[in-house]
Amino acid sequence: MHFSPLGDRAVVIALGATIDEATHRRVRAVCARLEMRPVAGMIECVPAFASVVVHYDPARVPLHASVGDARALARNAPASTQDASPYACMVASLADALTPPLDERPLSAAVVEIPVCYGHEFGPDLVDVARHAHLTPDEVVQMHAAGDYRVHMIGFLPGFPYLGGLSDRLATPRRATPRTLVPAGSVGIGGRQTGIYPMDAPGGWQLIGRTPLALFLPDQEPPTRLRMGDRVRFRPISAQEFERWSPSA
């Protein structure tokens, strides 16, 4: 665990350097702990593949936080944190909150099924992905739908899930020229990742299909169908089934 500043109002807690299950569990454990034991001055936590960013208000950080053993931990941070700046106090409090052993056991995860209509106008890049993988388009669909995916993080767009677990055979570089408009629901492959565009947006991923499900639900709390840690399965559906789906779904 390594702390470093992200500007004058945020701290990066680095928890690894790779996308893997152990790092993911550490990220979730840190978020769960900070949710249970919020640190004074903290505004919110933003988890990612291998880090958690804590946004805070320097004016609300108690400048004489208790700094016992946590202070020693904080010394791992850059030398600039030795003074009682809001950043130094924030790091000390965070280290303090995260010192008792974290629960990094595998967490039970919801399994969410996402119906996808592959190919045709819903997945204009399916043929390119198949060519790149030396497979037929049907084989790509079978392989993609057979995968067991994990939501490693949500970012980029409201409700956009970064999914791990893509078969290496399907890894395809991003398009040389990003599309100016990727339709909402598009399922794409970007390098070794796969994901779903929750709303119309520009994007460079290879589009292989589309789901009729809404992923971003601003009237709900939390406002996303998928959460960090969820497992995802894709179920191929026909164009007819796609069209039958209620637009409000």
Add this chain to the structure above:
Amino acid sequence: MESVRVSLRILRPGMFTTVQDLGRSEHQRFGVPVSGAMDSWALRVANLLVGNDEGDAALEVTLTGPTIRFETGALIAITGADLGATLGEAPLAPWHAACAPSGAMLSFGGAAVGCRAYIAIAGGIPITPVLGSRSTFVRAALGGYMGRPLRRGDVLPCGEPSSLARRIASATGGGKAGATVARWSAGAALRPAYSAAPTVRVLPGTHAHLLSAPSADRLYGATFGVSPQSDRMGYRLQGCALELGAPAELLSEGVAFGTVQLPPGGDPIILMADRQTTGGYPRIGEVATVDLPLVAQLRPGDSVRFRRVSLERAQALYLAREHDLAEARRAIALRFPE
């Protein structure tokens, strides 16, 4: 004191006028951008001048201002860039409060320097919050007034003015026939030194060490132009491409308001209010919070230079500025006692 529900009617929308507050925090982990005022300092001061909570919703006006008619008398304030506001017949300089009588028109002539002005109305704009904020995030049609910039014919409600707002209004000349601009205004300490060519203080970024040596020098020596492809999401800089010493493969992680990131093309981007929550480009710098208003007021064609500042100094400046705002709040309460 009679309580009236003021409303604003948009006669002309201006270039890009949106409802904003201090943003939608606590939802970044779901990928929801914070949004909120680009020049959040100006929004806070505007609210202060009309007796509001500093995070109340107000209007953010961009370059070409709207024309607004007040259907009932209102205490308003304008802050941020001087976009040439006129209330009725009276010029309304930024950082002033004013009483707009019923039927008064607020219009804008144009700006010499700066990009965004804020119009706060006593009582705020009590539209329904979405995910905890009234800010407009246009790309997702989220929050604000129907998730979009204002259009001709829109009518916005105003909330109940605070008792402080009523005292400010009556001392400022509310009830008189014409528009009256307050004779007092936000002090110099509250007014950022907006410029078309500012020097902005920047903290070292997480990946600054990845810059090639010449690029590391240029970051703090060169003059960058503001590209026309700049908006509420980010400011694209041009005219001085930077490069890494070696290619870097980074994992996406959280970013902040003011993060200076370096995409492969070499033209840095300063992330602003509607920034995405996470990013995978190298973060070569972070604009000090106290200087974000200077960036928020840049327009395409302006230029900017960076000067290095330490984290300790940036946070000390931040605390001093918060102190200034608290002092101003106290001064206003003292000036208009119960």
